[in-house]
Amino acid sequence: MDSGADIESSISGxxxxxPHRHLLGIAGLTRPDAEALLDLADALVAVNRQxxxxxxxxxxxxxxxLFFEASTRTQSSFELAGKRLGADVVNMSPRTSSMTKGxxxxxxxxxxxxxxxxxxxxxxxxxxxxxxxSQKVSxxxxxxxxxxxxxxxxxxxxxxxxxxxxxxxxxxxxxxxGDVLHSRVARSNVALLQxxxxxxxxxxxxxxxxxxxxxxxxxxxxxxxRGVEGADVVMMLRLQLERMSGAFIPSVREYFRFYGLxxxxxxxxxxxxxxxxxxxxxxxxxxxxxxxxxxQISLIQDxxxxxxxxxxxxxxxxxxxLENAA
Amino acid sequence: MTGPFHPPRPTAFVNARVIDPExxxxxxxxxxxxxxxIADVARAPQIEAGSHELELIDCGGAVLAPGLVDLRVKTGxxxxxxxxxxxxxxxxxxxxxxxxxxxxxxxxxCIDEPAMVDFVLRRARDIGLVHVYPAGAATKxxxxxxxxxxxxxxxxxxxxxxxxxxxxxxxxxxxxxxxYAKGFDTLVxxxxxxxxxxxxxxxxxxxxxxxxGIPSGPAVAERVMLxxxxxxxxxxxxxxxxxxxxxxDALDSLSRAKLKSLEVxxxxxxxxxxxxxxxxxxxxxxxxxxxxxxxxxxxxxxxxALGNGLVDVIVSAHAPAPAEDKxxxxxxxxxxxxxxxxxxxxxxxxxHAEGLALVDLLAKVTVAPANLMGLKAGRIAAxxxxxxxxxxxxxxxxxxxxxxxxxxxxxxxxGRRLQGRVLRTVVAGRTVFEAP
Numbered sequence: 076m077d078s079g080a081d082i083e084s085s086i087s088g089x090x091x092x093x094p095h096r097h098l099l100g101i102a103g104l105t106r107p108d109a110e111a112l113l114d115l116a117d118a119l120v121a122v123n124r125q126x127x128x129x130x131x132x133x134x135x136x137x138x139x140x141l142f143f144e145a146s147t148r149t150q151s152s153f154e155l156a157g158k159r160l161g162a163d164v165v166n167m168s169p170r171t172s173s174m175t176k177g178x179x180x181x182x183x184x185x186x187x188x189x190x191x192x193x194x195x196x197x198x199x200x201x202x203x204x205x206x207x208x209s210q211k212v213s214x215x216x217x218x219x220x221x222x223x224x225x226x227x228x229x230x231x232x233x234x235x236x237x238x239x240x241x242x243x244x245x246x247x248x249x250x251x252x253g254d255v256l257h258s259r260v261a262r263s264n265v266a267l268l269q270x271x272x273x274x275x276x277x278x279x280x281x282x283x284x285x286x287x288x289x290x291x292x293x294x295x296x297x298x299x300x301r302g303v304e305g306a307d308v309v310m311m312l313r314l315q316l317e318r319m320s321g322a323f324i325p326s327v328r329e330y331f332r333f334y335g336l337x338x339x340x341x342x343x344x345x346x347x348x349x350x351x352x353x354x355x356x357x358x359x360x361x362x363x364x365x366x367x368x369x370x371q372i373s374l375i376q377d378x379x380x381x382x383x384x385x386x387x388x389x390x391x392x393x394x395x396x397l398e399n400a401a
Numbered sequence: 402m403t404g405p406f407h408p409p410r411p412t413a414f415v416n417a418r419v420i421d422p423e424x425x426x427x428x429x430x431x432x433x434x435x436x437x438x439i440a441d442v443a444r445a446p447q448i449e450a451g452s453h454e455l456e457l458i459d460c461g462g463a464v465l466a467p468g469l470v471d472l473r474v475k476t477g478x479x480x481x482x483x484x485x486x487x488x489x490x491x492x493x494x495x496x497x498x499x500x501x502x503x504x505x506x507x508x509x510x511c512i513d514e515p516a517m518v519d520f521v522l523r524r525a526r527d528i529g530l531v532h533v534y535p536a537g538a539a540t541k542x543x544x545x546x547x548x549x550x551x552x553x554x555x556x557x558x559x560x561x562x563x564x565x566x567x568x569x570x571x572x573x574x575x576x577x578x579x580x581y582a583k584g585f586d587t588l589v590x591x592x593x594x595x596x597x598x599x600x601x602x603x604x605x606x607x608x609x610x611x612x613x614g615i616p617s618g619p620a621v622a623e624r625v626m627l628x629x630x631x632x633x634x635x636x637x638x639x640x641x642x643x644x645x646x647x648x649x650d651a652l653d654s655l656s657r658a659k660l661k662s663l664e665v666x667x668x669x670x671x672x673x674x675x676x677x678x679x680x681x682x683x684x685x686x687x688x689x690x691x692x693x694x695x696x697x698x699x700x701x702x703x704x705x706a707l708g709n710g711l712v713d714v715i716v717s718a719h720a721p722a723p724a725e726d727k728x729x730x731x732x733x734x735x736x737x738x739x740x741x742x743x744x745x746x747x748x749x750x751x752x753h754a755e756g757l758a759l760v761d762l763l764a765k766v767t768v769a770p771a772n773l774m775g776l777k778a779g780r781i782a783a784x785x786x787x788x789x790x791x792x793x794x795x796x797x798x799x800x801x802x803x804x805x806x807x808x809x810x811x812x813x814x815x816g817r818r819l820q821g822r823v824l825r826t827v828v829a830g831r832t833v834f835e836a837p
Contacts, residue, residue, distance in 0.1 A: 203684030206683055223615075287611045
């Protein structure tokens, strides 16, 4: 077993010169950018599996997690990632900040900026919020989900999970199923999977599909059986509860009947199919419990594990680009 | 400078390129202004005049045209003076060559009764820069329920009635508003937008909004509402102004209505003629408008509609929004753009870019809106008000929003290179703006 210092220097040698100051979305990344991030994250998985998980790549750095939308897994994943790299991590949420007192997003950003953080992880309910912040602060901004726009770290962790499960993403047929219309996960995944050479299908009821989805370079299906037929990967999306009754779909049971993932529909997929879900799951609404928990099929636990590694890779790469980097 | 209540000396404007959109004349010209009116016009560089006291203004070959008449202007007075006051709007108008503005009634309190009409007219008279007219609300408190005092406001000087950005959803209410307004020959302006289809929307549904994750509404929401409005206009025989038409689809509906010889007219905003949805780019909120920007095909349709007469009037759709309302995430930012100071330059730029005749474009902001409102302005003819703009149609200008006179700087033209520079603005014979 390598000593901690050896691992650190080997990881540090793999931190490539990331050519962007922020990570706002998959749009704007090139295939080499994405591949290099995934390579680095892959190496970090091993670090996360040993007893001594702490590296010093971000020692002395301050990372602020600014979450205007509640999130358990993404926020804790970013927090762990920062801490394992040696950064000081501060979590802020709207309940504890002044947003409720009428302070605008930009005021908050400017205030935070004066505290000289190095990395700012942002989640916000409005599309473009991370991009707006990035224009007003001097640190690196990482988009942890902006409205219905992008969730780039989710797409990267999904790609890493696929790469480790299948060896490569290129050539895979991936069916992304459910509420595509409101999903930033779907948008980032479409962009990244296409960048990496996968065939992407979008599956969902017409009311939850963007009207222009057929122009995204994907195949669109409203019949889930046909959509998952022969697919190597079925990626389920979360259906927000407030969209379930009457507004976009008539009822939960009708949704599960036509768009929930059950054994019957899954049997139509390619042999060796793997199932993914960004979480948190609505068991019995979009996915049958047994499938989610089946280790032969489900990649859901891997996704969570890869999440920490991918976020470490991004934090480390962006830190290299900071103006005051050593 | 001469005070507002002292009639200036008679003035001769010589050596001009006179454009009179009423007659379609575009050529050398000169004119004499006396007592606030155009006294005489010559289609030659010089003009004979009897008076010795004549002040002579050599136009140096620049375009001398009627001052612009802008039918759709919002200020913040009363109620939101930090956005824009009547005075700052009037100064902005003067700097932009706009000599008559019609205010939208959605102030706070709103202009839904004659005392408010009177208030605005008196404030404008005190400021004394450009002509300011209010439009009255069509329904009380702009709520789309009970009819406002359309007759009394008309009598007090309101030029037309409208609920501004708010469509009147209840068809029965709109029918009664139109029927009643017809009794005073008052124009009813209505925004065609189905509020249910566009609920929560900040952009036009389609590839761009879908990719950017911006909440969007379908463009057809405009046609849906317009078809109803046109049917009710046909039923009542009222005069209808379609407020800011933006889509090819709706223009098709409009052309069918015009074939039936209905008294329907349409306006287009300079923003929808100049930009498409891709200008929003990376969530630039200065391009967040109501109605939202459309795909390029719709912009092209609007340009065609200028040529074939489907669009009668061009408006600035001046809607000030201060930085605190714009420096927000896209879906939370206020819609609207200031436009009084950039209207003429943007129009002249359209002339250069799209090959539309300048005289035809100017007609949409002068004689056409003036005729629609029954104003004598908007033309260069003996006896018409001496509301004039002198501008260089070729001079390049780079718009710097921070330099705008408007209290709010939300201009989508910020940083754009336009052509057309206002040299002098004259209202009732008095110079109210002169380029530095």
